[in-house]
Amino acid sequence: MTSPLRRVLAVDDDPDILMVVRMALENVGGLTVACCGSGREALGVAPGFAPDLVLLDVMMPDLDGPATLKALRGLPGLGGVAAVFLTAKVQPDEVTRYREAGIADVVTKPFDPMTLAATLRRIWDRVQGGGS
Amino acid sequence: MFRAPPTHTLFFPRPGICYNEFMRPLLLPWPRGASEPGAPAAASSAVALPEAPAPAAPFPAGLLAAFLLSVLLLVLWGVRQLRTARRRTREAEVANQGLLDEVADHHRTMEQLTRHASELERTLNSMRTEARIVFSLLNSIGDGVVVTDPDGKTLLFNPEAERLLGQWGGDTSSGGWPASFGLYRVDAVTPFPPEEVPFVRALRGEEVDHVEMFIRLPNAGEGCWVNAGAKPLRDAKGAIQGAVMVLRDVTEYKRAERMKDEFVSVVSHELRTPLTAIKGALGLILGGVTGELPAQTRAMLDVANRNSDRLMALINDILDIQKIETGRMVFRREPVDLKRVVEQAIEANGAYARGFGVGIALAGSVDGARALGDADRLGQVLANLLSNAVKFSPPGGQVEVDLSRTAGGVRVSVTDHGPGIPESFRPRVFQKFAQADASDTRQKGGTGLGLSISKAIVERMGGRIGFESVPNERTTFYFELPVEDRA
Numbered sequence: 001m002t003s004p005l006r007r008v009l010a011v012d013d014d015p016d017i018l019m020v021v022r023m024a025l026e027n028v029g030g031l032t033v034a035c036c037g038s039g040r041e042a043l044g045v046a047p048g049f050a051p052d053l054v055l056l057d058v059m060m061p062d063l064d065g066p067a068t069l070k071a072l073r074g075l076p077g078l079g080g081v082a083a084v085f086l087t088a089k090v091q092p093d094e095v096t097r098y099r100e101a102g103i104a105d106v107v108t109k110p111f112d113p114m115t116l117a118a119t120l121r122r123i124w125d126r127v128q129g130g131g132s
Numbered sequence: 133m134f135r136a137p138p139t140h141t142l143f144f145p146r147p148g149i150c151y152n153e154f155m156r157p158l159l160l161p162w163p164r165g166a167s168e169p170g171a172p173a174a175a176s177s178a179v180a181l182p183e184a185p186a187p188a189a190p191f192p193a194g195l196l197a198a199f200l201l202s203v204l205l206l207v208l209w210g211v212r213q214l215r216t217a218r219r220r221t222r223e224a225e226v227a228n229q230g231l232l233d234e235v236a237d238h239h240r241t242m243e244q245l246t247r248h249a250s251e252l253e254r255t256l257n258s259m260r261t262e263a264r265i266v267f268s269l270l271n272s273i274g275d276g277v278v279v280t281d282p283d284g285k286t287l288l289f290n291p292e293a294e295r296l297l298g299q300w301g302g303d304t305s306s307g308g309w310p311a312s313f314g315l316y317r318v319d320a321v322t323p324f325p326p327e328e329v330p331f332v333r334a335l336r337g338e339e340v341d342h343v344e345m346f347i348r349l350p351n352a353g354e355g356c357w358v359n360a361g362a363k364p365l366r367d368a369k370g371a372i373q374g375a376v377m378v379l380r381d382v383t384e385y386k387r388a389e390r391m392k393d394e395f396v397s398v399v400s401h402e403l404r405t406p407l408t409a410i411k412g413a414l415g416l417i418l419g420g421v422t423g424e425l426p427a428q429t430r431a432m433l434d435v436a437n438r439n440s441d442r443l444m445a446l447i448n449d450i451l452d453i454q455k456i457e458t459g460r461m462v463f464r465r466e467p468v469d470l471k472r473v474v475e476q477a478i479e480a481n482g483a484y485a486r487g488f489g490v491g492i493a494l495a496g497s498v499d500g501a502r503a504l505g506d507a508d509r510l511g512q513v514l515a516n517l518l519s520n521a522v523k524f525s526p527p528g529g530q531v532e533v534d535l536s537r538t539a540g541g542v543r544v545s546v547t548d549h550g551p552g553i554p555e556s557f558r559p560r561v562f563q564k565f566a567q568a569d570a571s572d573t574r575q576k577g578g579t580g581l582g583l584s585i586s587k588a589i590v591e592r593m594g595g596r597i598g599f600e601s602v603p604n605e606r607t608t609f610y611f612e613l614p615v616e617d618r619a
Binding site for chain 2: 109110113114
C-alpha cells in the first residue's frame with residue numbers, strides 16, 4: 001500500500017531558486033517543505049525533518065548533490081529515502097551517472113513551478129509502486 | 133724515229149723517259165742528234181747521250197715475231213695486272229671507306245654517349261638538389277611524415293614524426309603500432325584498433341583524412357593529440373608500393389577547444405541558474421499563486437516570461453551546437469514511429485502557434501513508417517521547423533505538415549504560406565545565426581541556430597534536409613529519413 005508524498009527536503013545553494021521551489025511545492029502542491037542552502041545543512045536538518053523525498057541540486061560547493069545523498073543515506077532512518085536531482089546538467093552521460101547514485105529521477109532546470117509538485121508526486125508514486 | 137731499247141722498253145712518252153713492262157719509269161738516254169718528235173733538233177740536247185753503236189745485223193723475221201708476241205703478251209699481262217691492281221685498290225678503298233664510316237659511327241656514338249652522360253650528370257645533380265630540398269622540407273615542416281613499404285615496414289620517419297611517436301619505427305610491424313606507440317582514440321582511453329591506423333588503411337587502398345588519435349608514449353608524459361591522414365603510394369600501373377602518413381600535432385588546438393567547451397558549459401550553466409529563478413518566479417506569479425494580477429502587470433510579466441523563454445532557447449541552442457560540433461551530442465538509435473512523432477510535435481507546438489493566430493494541420497500521413505533514430509531529436513527538428521513556419525505565417529494562416537513515402541524512405545514536410553525565402557538568402561539558410569533580415573531575430577524571436585541544429589540532427593540520422601520556396605506563396609521545409617519497415 002502506497003502512502004502519498006507529504007514531506008520534501010529541498011537542497012540548493014541558490015536562495016532564489018530555493019524560494020521558488022518552496023512556493024511551488026507548498027503553495028501550489030500543498031506539500032510540507034524544508035529548505036537547505038547546502039548539503040552540510042541538509043545533513044543536520046534531515047534526521048529531524050524525516051523527509052519522504054529529497055530534492056537535491058547537483059552542483060553545490062563543499063558537498064555536491066551525489067555526495068550529500070550518499071551522506072544522507074548513511075544517517076539513521078534515511079537509508080531508503082527517495083531522491084530527485086534538480087539540475088541544468090542533463091546530458092545523457094550525466095543522467096546515467098546520477099542514476100548510478102541511486103536517484104529516482106531528474107527534474108531539469110528551468111522547471112515549471114506550477115507542475116513541479118505534480119511531477120514529484122508522479123515520481124514518488126512510481127517509486128512506491130516499485131517502478132524504476 | 134723508233135729504235136729498239138737495250139732493255140724491255142715499251143714506249144717513250146717524252147725524251148729521256150720510258151717505261152718498262154712493269155710500268156716503272158726508266159731513264160733512257162736519247163741518241164745523239166735525234167730530235168724529240170715535233171721539236172727542233174737544236175733544242176734536244178738536254179742530256180748528252182753516248183755515241184750510237186754501229187747498226188747491227190737485221191733480226192731474223194721469226195725471232196722478231198716471237199719478240200713482238202712476247203711483248204704483246206707482256207702488255208696484255210701488264211694491263212690485266214693493272215686492272216687487278218686498280219680493282220683491288222677500289223676494293224681496298226671501299227673497305228677503307230667502311231672502316232672510316234664505322235669509325236665515324238663510333239665517333240658519333242661516343243659524342244652521343246658523352247652528351248647523354250652530361251645530361252645524366254645534370255639530371256643527377258638536379259635530383260640531388262631536389263632530394264636535398266625534399267629532405268630539408270621533411271626536416272623542417274611541422275608535420276610528422278612516415279613512409280612505409282607495402283608490408284608496412286617503415287622507410288622514412290622525419291624528425292617531427294620521431295618527436296610525436298617518440299622513436300624510430302623501423303622495426304615495428306603495422307599491426308604493432310598501437311601498442312608500440314601508445315595510440316588511442318580521441319578520448320585518450322580507448323586503444324586504437326591496429327587495422328584502423330591510417331597508413332594501414334592506406335595500404336588497403338584507402339585515402340584517409342582527418343583521423344584524430346591520441347598518442348601516449350610508454351613512460352612518457354601527458355601525450356598529444358594528432359590529426360592524421362594517409363594515402364597509398366602507387367607505381368605507374370597503380371599497384372600499391374607503400375603508404376605515406378602525415379601526422380599533425382593538434383594538442384594545443386584540443387586544449388583550446390576543451391577550454392572553450394568548458395567555458396561554454398560553465399557559462400551556460402551559470403546563465404541557466406538565474407534564468408531558472410526568473411522563470412520560476414514569473415511562472416508562480418503568472419500562475420496566480422501570489423494573487424490576482426492587474427491586466428497591465430500581467431502584460432508586462434508576459435513580456436518578461438516570453439523573453440526569458442527566448443533566452444533559455446538561445447542557451448539551449450548554443451549548448452546543442454557545441455555538443456554537435458564536438459561530437460558529444462548523444463543520439464539513441466531505435467525504431468521511431470514517425471507518424472506518432474509528427475502528431476506529438478503538432479500537439480506540443482499547437483499552443484505556440486495559437487499565440488500567433490496560426491493553425492497547424494496534418495495534411496497527409498503514412499501509417500507504420502519507422503525510422504531508425506532518436507524520437508526526442510526528431511521532435512526537436514520538428515519543433516524548429518514548426519516554430520519557423522508559424523513565425524513566418526500571416527495571422528490566421530495555416531501550417532501544413534505532411535508525411536509521405538519517397539523512394540527508400542519517408543519525407544516529413546512543413547509548409548507555411550508566408551513571404552518565402554529571398555533568393556539571396558537561400559545559400560545561407562542552414563548556416564549558424566543566419567537570418568534573412570538582421571531584424572528577424574528580434575522580430576521573430578528565433579535564435580538563428582534552429583535550422584543549423586536541425587540539419588546536423590537529420591544528417592546524423594542518415595537523412596537529408598532541404599526546402600522549396602515560392603515568394604509570397606509558400607515555403608516548404610522537409611527532411612527525409614531512411615525507413616525501417618517492419619513486415
